[in-house]
Amino acid sequence: MSVICTENLCKSYGSRRGVGDVSLSVEAGEMFGFLGPNGAGKSTTIRMLMGFLKASSGTATILGRDCWAASDLVKEHVGYVAGDVRLYSWLTARKAFQIVGEIRRTDVAEAGLKLAERFQLEVDLPVRKMSRGNRQKVALVLALAHRPRVMILDEPTSGLDPLMQDTLTECLRELAANGSTVFFSSHTLSEVDALCDRVAIVRDGQIVADEHLSTMKHQAPRSAVLTFRSEQAAKAVVVPDFVRLASANAETLVLELVGSAVELTKWAATQAITDIAIGQPNLETLFRGYYNVPMPTAQRLDSDEADFGLSGYPGTELKSVEQL
């Protein structure tokens, strides 16, 4: 049985659609990434899972229980961290352990204090004196303290410094290793890449991809930079169908490899090249491809990620360099 399951989940705000037809299934022990840009519908989906919003249609269940009708029972096993944590100004972490412990009918103080130490959180500092990052830490500690079977995080790293992001990653890995399920929403691909086993990409309120990261990496394009002996040689090249031309600069061609590297090297061996460099699979390109967002030109040409340009991606007709 899936731990988190949604079927044809929809949420409309009058004539505006927040989420349309979201079907997901997340298993026990899985670290699931929910990826999409701002306004794609990630938070709306999470708020329906948490029972904050009532779905216009479709169903959402956690541990077999309806997220709206049995919301309080569901949340006995759920830890939740909102993206923009807003707490009571008078609240300290220590007081929060007491209040949350009484509501959860379990002592969370001991585990909470240990977590606070890991996150370097002052437990007697009131929220009104805390930075945004520290407020985020309070929410994380409170969500983790009762060792939830399901952890739902809505862009939890905003406000956390890189060291604390690493601590969070560690905690979530430990949780998943003990059989808990992690549902991690983000608009940053790198943190999902570093943490999750499986990723769903949401666009305009709909799931456009739901794959294991390893599968996605196979689908992700790689860059290949070919340096020809001369500019003329580079211009005369007709690119084969397993590569796409990303950019051309004098005697250098940046290609996007959609076939295997073996094919490319075989083909490259027949060309008048002086050098060849093949990059790693790049999820960023794939992710942007789902949104039809081109990589910024400067990034394409100057940075490592520059190699994974999206010119003509996806579905652009191939042309020779001369035609370009």
Added chain:
Amino acid sequence: MKGVLRKIFHEVRWPVLFFSVGLAIIMALLTALLPKVLGDIDKVFEKLPFIKPIITALLGMDPGDGFTAQMMQAFLWVHPTVLSIIWAHELMYCSRMPAAEVDRGSIDFLLGLPISRWRLYLAETIGWLISGATIICVGVSGHLIASSMLQPQMRPGAFAIFCVVANLFAVYLAVGGISFLVSASSDRRGRAIGIMFAILLVSFLLNFLAQFWQPAKQVSFLSVMEYYRPAAVIQSGSFPWFDVGTLCGIAFVAWLSAGIVFRRRSICTV
């Protein structure tokens, strides 16, 4: 629910203390000063005839040609300062859940915990009843302390005071029930308080206008103040069953509706 009650206690203990002490001081001062101020009220009525409808509206009945000492004490219970203190607490308290929680986004923290919305609402209701009872009781104690210094014939009887306090608490319940309903339907605390303030103002004005304007009299049953008549209670010496019953009925229907609205609504803080 204990954890939520603890949170409520943290949040409302100081305001409740301030309102309680404030009301006690105001009621003690009014108890001591009203006989002196209203001693020559007949002469004031002669010079300023428009004052009489105001007093009549506030008392909920025509005081007639003469003001008895006990009738003067009735004025205490309808004094705008007394009502303002009680209602200010009420508007602040009842707009907390869910309007203020949604407004500042902290409801995500509460609803992320394993507690149903009904239980949250019940905890808020318990806090509302206890805080209201505390403020009114402390206020009444101020009145009792001050009235012990008055001549015995100027003090209303204990039963009369009990009846008026019961009537006042029923008003508190009705206003609070409606405030909860407005709050449950709102995402903004300021808006909820504004709407409730307007409702109270209209209610007050309606009760006032009904004294000398027939159209207002025909709809004055819509005003909660129509069911709060301390002067009549003190004069008759009988418990105002109808008024208290009506106010409690309004309170229950509004409170229940607010709970249902809160239970069923989507909470959107982003």
